[in-house]
Amino acid sequence: MGNVFSINCFGTSKKISKDENNNHSRVSGEEEEKKVIIGRKKKESVVVRGGESVLDLSPRSTVGGGGEEIYGEDCATEDQLVTPWTFSVASGYSLLRDPQYNKGLAFTENERDAHYLHGLLPPTVSSQELQEKKLMNSIRQYEFPLQKYVAMMNLQERNERLFYKLLIDNVEELLPIVYTPTVGEACQKYGSIFQRPQGLYISLKEKGEILEVMKNWPHKSIQVIVVTDGERILGLGDLGCQGMGIPVGKLALYTALGGVSPSACLPVTIDVGTNNQKLLNDEFYIGLKQKRATGQEYYDLLHEFMSAVKQNYGEKVLIQFEDFANHNAFELLTKYSTNHLLFNDDIQGTASVVLAGVVAALKLIGGTLPDHTFLFLGAGEAGTGIAELIALEMSKQTKTSIEESRKKIFLLDSKGLIVSSRKNSLQHFKKPWAHEHEPVNTLLEAVKIIKPTVLIGASGVGKTFTKEVIEAITSNNEKPFILALSNPTSQSECTAEEAYQWSEGRAIFASGSPFDPVEYNGKVYYSGQANNAYIFPGFGLGLVISGATRVHDDMLLAASESLAKQVTDENYAKGLTYPPFTDIRKISANIAANVAAKAYELGLATRLPRPRNLVKYAESCMYSPSYPNYR
Numbered sequence: 255m256g257n258v259f260s261i262n263c264f265g266t267s268k269k270i271s272k273d274e275n276n277n278h279s280r281v282s283g284e285e286e287e288k289k290v291i292i293g294r295k296k297k298e299s300v301v302v303r304g305g306e307s308v309l310d311l312s313p314r315s316t317v318g319g320g321g322e323e324i325y326g327e328d329c330a331t332e333d334q335l336v337t338p339w340t341f342s343v344a345s346g347y348s349l350l351r352d353p354q355y356n357k358g359l360a361f362t363e364n365e366r367d368a369h370y371l372h373g374l375l376p377p378t379v380s381s382q383e384l385q386e387k388k389l390m391n392s393i394r395q396y397e398f399p400l401q402k403y404v405a406m407m408n409l410q411e412r413n414e415r416l417f418y419k420l421l422i423d424n425v426e427e428l429l430p431i432v433y434t435p436t437v438g439e440a441c442q443k444y445g446s447i448f449q450r451p452q453g454l455y456i457s458l459k460e461k462g463e464i465l466e467v468m469k470n471w472p473h474k475s476i477q478v479i480v481v482t483d484g485e486r487i488l489g490l491g492d493l494g495c496q497g498m499g500i501p502v503g504k505l506a507l508y509t510a511l512g513g514v515s516p517s518a519c520l521p522v523t524i525d526v527g528t529n530n531q532k533l534l535n536d537e538f539y540i541g542l543k544q545k546r547a548t549g550q551e552y553y554d555l556l557h558e559f560m561s562a563v564k565q566n567y568g569e570k571v572l573i574q575f576e577d578f579a580n581h582n583a584f585e586l587l588t589k590y591s592t593n594h595l596l597f598n599d600d601i602q603g604t605a606s607v608v609l610a611g612v613v614a615a616l617k618l619i620g621g622t623l624p625d626h627t628f629l630f631l632g633a634g635e636a637g638t639g640i641a642e643l644i645a646l647e648m649s650k651q652t653k654t655s656i657e658e659s660r661k662k663i664f665l666l667d668s669k670g671l672i673v674s675s676r677k678n679s680l681q682h683f684k685k686p687w688a689h690e691h692e693p694v695n696t697l698l699e700a701v702k703i704i705k706p707t708v709l710i711g712a713s714g715v716g717k718t719f720t721k722e723v724i725e726a727i728t729s730n731n732e733k734p735f736i737l738a739l740s741n742p743t744s745q746s747e748c749t750a751e752e753a754y755q756w757s758e759g760r761a762i763f764a765s766g767s768p769f770d771p772v773e774y775n776g777k778v779y780y781s782g783q784a785n786n787a788y789i790f791p792g793f794g795l796g797l798v799i800s801g802a803t804r805v806h807d808d809m810l811l812a813a814s815e816s817l818a819k820q821v822t823d824e825n826y827a828k829g830l831t832y833p834p835f836t837d838i839r840k841i842s843a844n845i846a847a848n849v850a851a852k853a854y855e856l857g858l859a860t861r862l863p864r865p866r867n868l869v870k871y872a873e874s875c876m877y878s879p880s881y882p883n884y885r
């Protein structure tokens with residue numbers, strides 16, 4: 255960091271230093287420049303950027319052959335520095351390469367006139383619908399999901415609105431591509447498939463300068479940040495800096511499913527190293543090649559990041575923590591949720607979506623929430639988060655203490671059932687679940703002894719709901735509710751087919767990653783996707799539109815209640831406990847409205863006066879991927 259560059263006419267540059275207040279006088283980012291591009295009617299010779307005027311470099315004559323290089327690379331020497339950005343808008347060429355504004359063949363004749371696009375595009379003018387059709391055709395031709403993922407990422411980098419149009423209109427087909435399960439594979443191979451960087455990388459190298467690094471991001475009005483440190487990516491473990499695929503994917507969903515504008519979304523990966531030896535040995539690994547920083551060094555960097563966020567974007571930016579390891583996730587949530595608008599999706603978002611599924615499933619499995627007995631495999635972020643929210647809802651319904659409600663909920667980790675005799679050696683987030691009970695070593699034994707009516711897998715370990723386990727729960731229940739939540743598909747506790755076959759068609763099943771419908775004994779079984787993607791986009795939208803300052807557990811209950819209410823009789827008839835993703839924008843608007851209403855009720859909303867119809871208001875705030883017309 256340090257010195258910045260001013261621009262001279264030939265693209266070569268000279269260093270100038272920061273002013274006394276450490277402020278950049280340099281070009282402050284794309285935003286100012288875009289206003290010039292988009293608003294311009296006739297060619298200007300001066301481009302205003304960040305308060306500076308820079309001489310326009312109209313292409314110089316190239317008579318005699320050869321292209322004129324605009325950055326001055328040809329004349330650069332080691333001590334004559336080169337400015338690596340283009341700083342003039344001589345034609346619509348830059349517009350075509352700006353994903354936020356590019357429309358490709360859909361630029362109209364008028365736009366082609368006004369923005370110097372003639373000759374840069376073939377003569378035909380296409381509609382956005384036709385562009386969508388063409389791209390869907392081409393994406394469908396790829397054999398492997400990862401190829402489709404790369405095609406989608408390239409589209410996002412080329413034409414943002416078209417990317418979102420595809421994603422919104424084809425959500426059931428494309429969600430498994432830009433999100434789980436394919437995003438998991440993409441993160442594993444990120445170093446090799448990586449083309450254009452997306453998101454903001456903050457590594458230990460940036461220590462002491464995070465605020466400055468944040469200012470490099472082109473957009474200033476950020477509403478939602480999704481941040482990971484890559485230590486527990488889905489159920490795949492430590493993928494270090496390559497975890498960036500997760501915040502990028504989650505924020506694509508914030509826009510497509512929740513309607514938060516893409517320019518208001520900031521994906522962040524904090525790179526403190528990785529303990530994944532395979533990545534450390536990989537010559538294509540993109541992150542810091544060192545073991546993870548821990549303890550004070552780790553917490554100091556996180557603290558600097560959190561402070562920089564507040565300083566740069568204010569109090570009301572929402573921070574979503576994603577895929578941190580258990581040993582940091584709970585502590586960070588406790589530490590920062592009292593002074594930031596913050597939530598952890600793996601603990602709280604997952605809890606809210608699962609509670610919704612359980613409440614909806616009551617129509618199929620019978621009884622009230624407190625009538626049921628829950629057994630969890632996995633007592634990490636998802637397991638304890640879900641258990642706690644279920645207990646909270648139970649205690650509200652029964653008007654008893656949360657301690658009393660916890661007695662109906664059992665958790666099993668890699669060392670067996672969580673019981674009081676283990677209390678001293680348990681991590682703090684597991685301690686509330688240490689019941690007075692005999693030690694039980696295996697899941698199968700636990701199912702036989704505890705006789706749960708609902709079985710929830712949240713261990714990140716695949717294939718753990720064996721035939722014996724499913725048969726055991728089925729032998730005690732007419733309709734057991736089985737949730738295999740671990741992601742991606744490879745880590746799922748069992749497949750949909752296994753759940754239906756081994757329960758002889760009696761299980762109600764939902765999973766974190768999607769499964770196709772299954773035919774068993776001549777009947778088709780549909781399973782729901784119990785994924786936090788149902789919750790976080792609408793939940794975040796609700797916080798943003800109400801100007802909420804803090805997240806409260808009652809807001810998670812409000813989101814959950816709204817989701818459960820939107821399961822229709824038609825869905826139930828198919829055995830579904832979640833509504834289909836095709837309706838997700840409507841679902842998100844309803845969730846947002848319920849969350850916002852709760853924020854107002856709790857006095858945590860700052861957007862005043864409260865809009866009367868919150869659903870309509872939420873809908874009116876949602877981003878549309880349709881192309882605008884340019885002057």
Ligand SMILES: O=C([O-])CC(=O)C(=O)O
Binds near residue numbers: 741766786
């Ligand atoms: O990303 C997903 O599909 C759900 C999630 O948060 C996780 O598994 O960590």
Ligand SMILES: [Mg+2]
Binds near residue numbers: 488576577599600
């Ligand atoms: Mg996650």
